[in-house]
Amino acid sequence: MSALMRLSGWFGAAGRARDTAIPLRSPRYGGATAPARVQGFDQALLWVTVALLAFGLVMVYSASIALPDNPKFARYSHSHFLLRHAGFMAVAFLVSVLAFQVPVATWEKAAPWLFVGSVVLLAVVLIPGIGKGVNGARRWLGVGGLSFQPSELAKLTVLLYAANYMVRKMDVKERFFRAVLPMAVAVGIVGMLLLAEPDMGAFMVIAVIAMGILFLGGVNARMFFLIATVIVVAFVLMIAASEWRRERIFAYLDPWSEQYALGKGYQLSHSLIAIGRGEVFGVGLGGSVEKLHWLPEAHTDFLLAVIGEEFGLLGVLTIIVAFLWMTRRIMHIGRQAIALDRVFAGLVAQGVGIWIGFQAFINMGVNLGALPTKGLTLPLMSYGGSAIMMNLIAIAIVLRIDNENRSLMRGGRA
Numbered sequence: 001m002s003a004l005m006r007l008s009g010w011f012g013a014a015g016r017a018r019d020t021a022i023p024l025r026s027p028r029y030g031g032a033t034a035p036a037r038v039q040g041f042d043q044a045l046l047w048v049t050v051a052l053l054a055f056g057l058v059m060v061y062s063a064s065i066a067l068p069d070n071p072k073f074a075r076y077s078h079s080h081f082l083l084r085h086a087g088f089m090a091v092a093f094l095v096s097v098l099a100f101q102v103p104v105a106t107w108e109k110a111a112p113w114l115f116v117g118s119v120v121l122l123a124v125v126l127i128p129g130i131g132k133g134v135n136g137a138r139r140w141l142g143v144g145g146l147s148f149q150p151s152e153l154a155k156l157t158v159l160l161y162a163a164n165y166m167v168r169k170m171d172v173k174e175r176f177f178r179a180v181l182p183m184a185v186a187v188g189i190v191g192m193l194l195l196a197e198p199d200m201g202a203f204m205v206i207a208v209i210a211m212g213i214l215f216l217g218g219v220n221a222r223m224f225f226l227i228a229t230v231i232v233v234a235f236v237l238m239i240a241a242s243e244w245r246r247e248r249i250f251a252y253l254d255p256w257s258e259q260y261a262l263g264k265g266y267q268l269s270h271s272l273i274a275i276g277r278g279e280v281f282g283v284g285l286g287g288s289v290e291k292l293h294w295l296p297e298a299h300t301d302f303l304l305a306v307i308g309e310e311f312g313l314l315g316v317l318t319i320i321v322a323f324l325w326m327t328r329r330i331m332h333i334g335r336q337a338i339a340l341d342r343v344f345a346g347l348v349a350q351g352v353g354i355w356i357g358f359q360a361f362i363n364m365g366v367n368l369g370a371l372p373t374k375g376l377t378l379p380l381m382s383y384g385g386s387a388i389m390m391n392l393i394a395i396a397i398v399l400r401i402d403n404e405n406r407s408l409m410r411g412g413r414a
Contacts, residue, residue: 041403045329048322049380049395053089053388055319056303056381060085063291063299063306064383070293081299081383088385095389096396104345104401108164115161115186121150122193139197149386151202154190155209155355156390161186162210163347166217170343180223183210200238200245201376205359207231212354213347216334252372264373267302270295272369275308275316282312299383301375304367320364323379327357333402340408345401352394356380 064081067073073080125131125141132140132147140147162183169179187210194203211231215224239245247264251257255265255272274290277283288309291298298306308316334349356379363378365371377384379391407413 041399041406042329042333045326045333045395045402046399048326048329049392052319052322052326052380056378057082057085057089058285059303059307059310059381060299060383062286062288062310063303065286066292067299084385085383085388088388092385092389092392096392099393099396100400100403102397102400104342104348104397104404107160107348107397108167108344111157111160111164114157118150118154118157119190119193122154122190125150126193126196137197137199139199146385149384151194151197151199152386152390154194155202155206156394158187158190158206159209159213159351159355159394160348162213163217163344163351166213166219166347167344170217180214180219180227183214184227195238199375200235201362201374204235204362204374205355205376208358209351209355213351216350217343217347248372252369255369267296268366268369268373271302271305271367274302274305275368278309278312278315280313282308282310282315285310300377301363301382302367303378303382304364308367316364316368319378319381323357323360323364327353327360330356330398333398333405336405337401340405342401342405342408345404349398349401352398355394356391 061079061082065078067081068076068078121141126138130141131138132142139151140149165183165186187207190206191203194200194206211224211227214227215221239249244264247260251260251264252268254260255269257265260266261269270290274288274295277289283289288298288306290309291306295302295305304316304319307319311318330353331350334346334351334353336346337343337349338346359376359379362371362374362376363382366373366376377387380388
């Protein structure tokens with residue numbers, strides 16, 4: 001089936017979805033069961049994704065509209081970030097449509113090579129003159145007039161590689177040196193390259209994705225907790241050994257202190273002010289004061305703070321519920337694939353759920369002052385082309401997995 005025919009099916013099948021019940025029963029939370037329904041793919045997941053993208057586009061415009069008043073952005077128009085973000089979304093959508101056409105078996109075969117390619121790009125970005133530095137961090141590669149962030153690609157490729165690795169090591173998953181250690185070395189190499197950028201936030205997400213897939217793949221619980229302990233100790237040592245990381249922790253503990261209010265605690269304190277101003281119902285779309293050059297990175301890392309100011313507690317809760325539902329639904333698709341004896345597909349879907357859910361949790365925690373400041377964007381919503389593209393490719397792969405699940409349940413082939 002051509003990509004055009006699939007696209008027409010996506011947006012024309014909502015009211016014509018087949019309701020044929022099949023004998024297989026799918027589990028729900030709480031122990032209840034219900035007949036599985038046969039459709040092309042999970043349309044609710046698609047439309048929640050579209051809703052988050054659309055709302056994110058509106059909020060990126062709202063959060064960035066005043067930036068040209070700052071001399072740093074004086075050469076930009078007031079719609080600069082809106083148009084760029086819309087362009088990113090359009091390209092990401094087209095790429096994700098192509099990703100949906102790729103069978104899961106092809107992703108499984110390509111996983112090791114994609115992982116190696118992402119490691120090479122992470123190394124290339126550190127080469128002076130090739131990697132692009134912003135605010136002291138070298139995380140981007142210039143592609144024409146655009147920038148690409150290899151760490152975002154690494155999240156997807158590590159996920160695919162970890163799932164592929166667990167399938168290959170399924171018969172020795174109880175043995176530490178044959179099952180866990182090689183994967184730990186691979187993640188460690190990626191981690192060293194990311195810390196050299198530095199990008200500790202991306203490394204944290206990648207480590208959690210890899211650990212989650214190892215655990216879901218059936219690694220011995222004692223080995224899993226040993227790995228978790230080692231990783232936690234490693235992050236603590238990294239923070240203890242870095243003065244500026246230590247200051248971030250101290251600023252998080254007391255962002256209002258005279259020492260940190262205008263330094264490391266500045267973003268957090270103004271994020272809390274923005275959310276506090278929003279109260280329950282918010283000040284209205286476009287009414288944020290903090291985005292007027294008070295809150296740095298309002299259209300990227302701190303987009304949720306602007307949402308909280310303009311839409312209040314109700315707006316923030318709506319976003320939280322949307323991400324909770326999305327994570328739960330993706331994990332369900334993964335469990336369904338494993339039930340159909342499609343272990344790689346199931347681990348990939350559950351890995352995407354861990355990725356989206358964990359990164360959203362960290363970003364929300366930072367914006368709400370529950371976690372120390374970390375440079376992680378809100379998935380599907382914050383400004384950024386590389387992140388949006390990788391998020392949509394990941395969702396497209398999950399939809400492809402669901403599509404193949406439904407085909408198998410109809411008696412067809414994946």
